Amino acid sequence: xxxxxxxxxxxxxxxxxxxxxxxxxxxxxxxxxxxxxxxxxxxxxxxxxxxxxxxxxxxxxxxxxxxxxxxxxxxxxxxxxxxxxxxxxxxxxxxxxxxxxxxxxxxxxxxxxxxxxxxxxxxxxxxxxxxxxxxxxxxxxxxxxxxxxxxxxxxxxxxxxxxxxxxxxxxxxxxxxxxxxxxxxxxxxxxxxxxxxxxxxxxxxxxxxxxxxxxxxxxxxxxxxxxxxxxxxxxxxxxxxxx
Amino acid sequence: xxxxxxxxxxxxxxxxxxxxxxxxxxxxxxxxxxxxxxxxxxxxxxxxxxxxxxxxxxxxxxxxxxxxxxxxxxxxxxxxxxxxxxxxxxxxxxxxxxxxxxxxxxxxxxxxxxxxxxxxxxxxxxxxxxxxxxxxxxxxxxxxxxxxxxxxxxxxxxxxxxxxxxxxxxxxxxxxxxxxxxxxxxxxxxxxxxxxxxxxxxxxxxxxxxxxxxxxxxxxxxxxxxxxxxxxxxxxxxxxxxxxxxxxxxxxxxxxxxxxxxxxxxxxxxxxxxxxxxxxxxxxxxxxxxxxxxxxxxxxxxxxxxxxxxxxxxxxxxxxxxxxxxxxxxxxxxxxxxxxxxxxxxxxxxxxxxxxxxxxxxxxxxxxxxxxxxxxxxxxxxxxxxxxxxxxxxxxxxxxxxxxxxxxxxxxxxxxxxxxxxxxxxxxxxxxxxxxxxxxx
Numbered sequence: 001x002x003x004x005x006x007x008x009x010x011x012x013x014x015x016x017x018x019x020x021x022x023x024x025x026x027x028x029x030x031x032x033x034x035x036x037x038x039x040x041x042x043x044x045x046x047x048x049x050x051x052x053x054x055x056x057x058x059x060x061x062x063x064x065x066x067x068x069x070x071x072x073x074x075x076x077x078x079x080x081x082x083x084x085x086x087x088x089x090x091x092x093x094x095x096x097x098x099x100x101x102x103x104x105x106x107x108x109x110x111x112x113x114x115x116x117x118x119x120x121x122x123x124x125x126x127x128x129x130x131x132x133x134x135x136x137x138x139x140x141x142x143x144x145x146x147x148x149x150x151x152x153x154x155x156x157x158x159x160x161x162x163x164x165x166x167x168x169x170x171x172x173x174x175x176x177x178x179x180x181x182x183x184x185x186x187x188x189x190x191x192x193x194x195x196x197x198x199x200x201x202x203x204x205x206x207x208x209x210x211x212x213x214x215x216x217x218x219x220x221x222x223x224x225x226x227x228x229x230x231x232x233x234x235x236x237x238x239x240x241x242x243x
Numbered sequence: 244x245x246x247x248x249x250x251x252x253x254x255x256x257x258x259x260x261x262x263x264x265x266x267x268x269x270x271x272x273x274x275x276x277x278x279x280x281x282x283x284x285x286x287x288x289x290x291x292x293x294x295x296x297x298x299x300x301x302x303x304x305x306x307x308x309x310x311x312x313x314x315x316x317x318x319x320x321x322x323x324x325x326x327x328x329x330x331x332x333x334x335x336x337x338x339x340x341x342x343x344x345x346x347x348x349x350x351x352x353x354x355x356x357x358x359x360x361x362x363x364x365x366x367x368x369x370x371x372x373x374x375x376x377x378x379x380x381x382x383x384x385x386x387x388x389x390x391x392x393x394x395x396x397x398x399x400x401x402x403x404x405x406x407x408x409x410x411x412x413x414x415x416x417x418x419x420x421x422x423x424x425x426x427x428x429x430x431x432x433x434x435x436x437x438x439x440x441x442x443x444x445x446x447x448x449x450x451x452x453x454x455x456x457x458x459x460x461x462x463x464x465x466x467x468x469x470x471x472x473x474x475x476x477x478x479x480x481x482x483x484x485x486x487x488x489x490x491x492x493x494x495x496x497x498x499x500x501x502x503x504x505x506x507x508x509x510x511x512x513x514x515x516x517x518x519x520x521x522x523x524x525x526x527x528x529x530x531x532x533x534x535x536x537x538x539x540x541x542x543x544x545x546x547x548x549x550x551x552x553x554x555x556x557x558x559x560x561x562x563x564x565x566x567x568x569x570x571x572x573x574x575x576x577x578x579x580x581x582x583x584x585x586x587x588x589x590x591x592x593x594x595x596x597x598x599x600x601x602x603x604x605x606x607x608x609x610x611x612x613x614x615x616x617x618x619x620x621x622x623x624x625x626x627x628x629x630x631x632x633x634x635x636x637x638x639x640x641x642x643x644x645x646x647x648x649x650x651x652x653x654x655x656x657x658x659x660x661x662x663x664x665x666x667x668x669x670x671x672x673x674x675x676x677x678x679x680x681x682x683x684x
Contacts, residue, residue, distance in 0.1 A: 096615055100616075127627060145631060151510075183650075205683055206317065
């Protein structure tokens with residue numbers, strides 16, 4: 001072949017690639033540290049973990065004061081009304097316009113009592129109690145999250161208490177907030193957190209004889225593969241995920 | 244085989260035969276005097292026409308008086324919260340809309356608000372998107388209250404109102420079908436805005452509905468408000484005062500029927516509710532009758548809100564401008580519901596490779612949400628609907644918890660029912676308006 005490209009009246013015309021005529025496969029680009037084959041991938045063609053980004057668990061860090069909004073007021077009022085503040089409150093975090101108080105689990109009922117009764121706090125309504133499993137983050141991976149609402153001051157605050165799987169015990173707040181009854185049962189059902197002093201801590205959503213706590217992160221989702229137009233689609237928790 | 248206490252045995256031509264006697268059942272039965280013994284336990288549900296879905300009540304009765312009531316739930320648990328953790332953030336809308344099936348728009352909006360707060364784009368949601376959300380939520384509130392009045396009427400012996408309530412609800416579902424492509428389970432409100440714009444014919448239909456509905460409400464009230472049986476069945480029945488409501492976490496119309504004007508649209512506004520003009524109806528009695536009046540008044544307030552929303556519906560985008568979040572497909576309603584518009588498909592398949600890549604990445608992988616947690620509460624037809632969403636920085640929710648008003652409110656049933664008549668259990672339970680799809684999730 002000549003170095004000149006074939007033209008037809010000055011316009012390049014498609015040329016048959018080398019190898020196509022001889023029947024030999026097209027040549028790979030030269031191997032180099034920068035890359036060989038497609039996009040420099042050395043392993044499989046799976047691009048999970050795209051961009052080298054991996055999910056990490058952040059450690060909980062205290063927010064600097066002043067927090068802004070009513071958050072300083074709430075903290076100061078609690079500090080004044082509750083003598084054991086320094087011992088019971090592990091962290092105070094302000095994020096996305098929300099205040100989170102991380103409480104030592106054994107103190108949660110006391111703190112709730114103060115939060116409800118103190119005239120400067122008045123969190124009368126316990127909106128929600130639920131669990132979150134931060135698997136792999138910490139020894140105390142099961143977090144119980146309480147969303148308190150003050151109807152008097154129109155404020156919200158979140159209390160968070162962390163327990164371990166080996167010692168998943170913390171006091172029940174049902175004596176302070178009766179509405180926590182079913183919600184604590186749900187947290188027990190789904191995460192296996194044991195609320196000491198709860199009037200009847202039994203499963204609520206899952207059948208009574210169920211084994212395990214389904215919303216823990218080490219509990220599989222389950223599911224069966226589905227065949228669709230000849231291809232097999234794996235169950236959701238076995239599909240490729242972009243971590 | 245060995246003989247046991249529970250089965251005597253004897254040899255026959257076909258082999259050994261056991262006669263099961265049922266253990267100590269005979270002793271138990273002989274110890275109970277069924278005629279004169281005071282209490283019997285009645286199991287109501289889970290399949291009972293007036294328990295609003297699969298709710299089971301275990302009632303201990305003394306004559307017709309309920310001495311103890313216990314609710315058993317979980318029959319409709321579908322693991323939606325767990326499933327969300329295995330889908331990307333946008334796919335979540337499709338799941339959460341199926342929780343409280345009478346208020347799907349509220350489930351979606353609460354979820355969208357939580358994701359937007361996590362992303363920090365709450366203020367970037369366009370005005371038109373917010374107005375459409377308010378419009379849809381208020382229409383949904385009306386349809387949900389209509390189902391309430393329909394089913395409660397039926398349970399208390401007023402069959403006509405059941406037909407009328409469902410008839411008008413059907414009208415709203417038709418509006419929803421025009422806008423979202425589906426009557427229920429819309430997945431219409433998405434993180435960042437709404438799936439697509441409201442078509443003009445839907446606006447016309449909503450205007451017609453606004454003209455029609457006040458007359459129909461008047462009809463309902465003519466039918467019920469002065470009717471002796473309805474009054475007898477609702478007044479002074481299943482009373483719950485403000486203290487009990489707050490202690491048990493009961494919110495929504497039930498709390499307002501006891502006298503506390505707590506409505507998140509007013510007290511902790513979202514989606515621009517603070518700019519609308521509407522009242523929060525309350526009542527002092529705290530009984531089923533008061534809940535009926537409050538809900539009827541709320542339908543009227545919702546009609547006012549729908550009208551205001553229609554008036555301020557100015558042309559504009561319905562999705563955030565950020566192309567890294569906004570759904571790439573221009574969705575359109577086809578004959579089989581909502582789907583990608585043909586122009587969009589033609590563009591990505593035929594013209595623009597970059598658009599195809601962008602579409603593919605956002606649809607299969609989804610967007611990343613910075614790590615953190617938020618709680619968002621909105622006023623659903625049943626009370627505070629809260630979403631606690633946690634992100635670990637990935638493309639999927641790490642944890643989403645729904646604070647379902649049906650779930651929390653149902654705890655109040657024993658407080659309402661115990662000491663009353665068994666017939667009033669139905670009235671009290673119905674007045675809480677529990678939807679088991681939401682309760683069990």
